Amino acid sequence: MKKNTANKASYKEQRKLEAQKQQRTTRRLIWITVIFIVAIIAAVIIFQPKAAPVEIAYDTMPSLGAANAPVKIVELGDYKCPSCQYFSQQLEPQIKKDYIDKGLASFHFMNFTIIGPDSNTAALAGQSVFHQNNDAYWKFYDALYKNQGDEKVQWATPQFLVDLAKKENLPIDYDKLMLDITSKKYQNEVDAHNAFARKNQVNSTPTLFINGKKFDNSMDYNSIKAAIDKAVKGE
Template structure:
């Protein structure tokens, strides 16, 4: 009887271990699937047809380069988005060197803050910097991305954003920036950007348009380059 009970106990332990392993595998697969799905949502660019470029409201957006350049590049982004950070680090410098600095293209940034409440805080800071000193905006843009915290944490606080502006962005009245963040002085501008994104069905970041044409893969630089060159030829 004792041996039978011992044997039954051993079998039960084996079954329990097997079930735990199965559960672990299932949860791991589900976790990976969710992570990949979220990554795809963040990374994927908008597909579909060319959009009406008037909807971008170019005149009220931060711009880098010659406003009269034949090609206009528009990025919709969220400062908390890790894929946007990758775009700023890997693609933006090449676009600047190859096209913007050459007068062939200009680049615009439109806020699409949706990851967290502090996404809006960062967007407000960007708008406040732009309103103070348009030329300082792109330095702030790069500085925030390069100091980006974990996506799940609330890191884009007014204190950090003010500190970054003070340390890294010349020509900014830090006291005025603090006041603007406290009063949310640029909330209408951020809300307007969000409305533009909604009307154009921009549901992911970074999303890039070239003369109103959506880019399918923002990290395929050769495809980006080809699109820009084709648009530049049309303008000749």
């Protein structure tokens, strides 16, 4: 009887040891699998091809700075967008001071009309002013954002936009501006801007493209500066 009890105890101990061994083997296999998967993910991240810069017709848009500047920055914006107002008043002047005025970058504007119907009206006005006088456009750009109304209210009417141009004493033909807005003369250009935004997965304004590469953190100047600095170095 004692012998049978001893055999049973030995058998249980053996099964316990085998189970522990199997657990250790299973844990090793799990860790090996995890390490293998992590290595594959890391390799994909490291060696995946970088997205090529998108082609942008810079000479068809309002521009600040030297045409041959090594860095080209495009803002996709909506004149009714409060964040775009902040960008135009707080961040764009810093970009101008640090890069545009030094010949390191040029700055361009493209419409992305996402707020309301009069976003499109304001865009038509901007395009009209640009086609009449590129320098006057930038005064209009500043004035539009400084006089921006509530985004939930349709304030960017043709009359408001023409009156604003007159108030700023822009050197343009005001009758032509009114006609261009009401006839939607440059609607094809605004539509092309919106199509560009959709094609390149732009989901908010303002969004920047720096040398053709989309940059989403457009509300933080330190991040913008770091991205422009990389572009200046050709990275």
